[in-house]
């Protein structure tokens with residue numbers, strides 16, 4: 314069965330089959346990890362994204378990786394945190410679920426995720442880390458072609474939260 318690997322790093326440098334982008338609904342680029350992925354992928358990415366007609370919260374859409382080492386970028390739109398009573402947890406779960414299913418459908422064996430929604434969208438990082446790990450862990454047995462899922466934390470603090478969630482399970 315596939316394994317979950319927690320690491321601190323810059324997701325744009327990952328040499329994997331697919332990296333996941335914490336995009337916004339327009340899919341036309343933004344700040345944070347989205348901006349970094351678009352800068353590293355080059356202008357071909359936004360051109361391809363323009364054809365996709367946006368993306369709803371919790372959905373996932375796939376493009377090529379363009380100038381990235383990754384073969385694909387899987388764009389998903391995380392929920393904006395509104396205090397926790399607005400289905401935020403379920404929507405975040407859907408992001409990991411849909412992104413991972415889409416990766417498997419494209420024969421990806423190695424995938425890297427950022428900590429979706431934990432930047433500008435304000436999702437508490439500890440809760441988000443738990444949802445990320447439990448959702449991926451739950452799906453892996455049903456997706457035997459997936460070999461490795463990297464959970465890429467941008468900070469040491471985020472890395473510690475992910476590692477804590479990984480040990481808890």
Ligand code: ADP
Pocket residue numbers: 322323324325335336344345346347349391427428429430431432433434435465466467468471
């Ligand atoms: P959202 O809008 O979904 O909150 P952000 O891009 O603002 O998305 O933040 C999501 C997470 O991605 C944050 O934890 C942020 O620290 C992290 N992040 C930003 N740049 C990178 C990067 N180059 N590699 C990995 N993670 C990153």
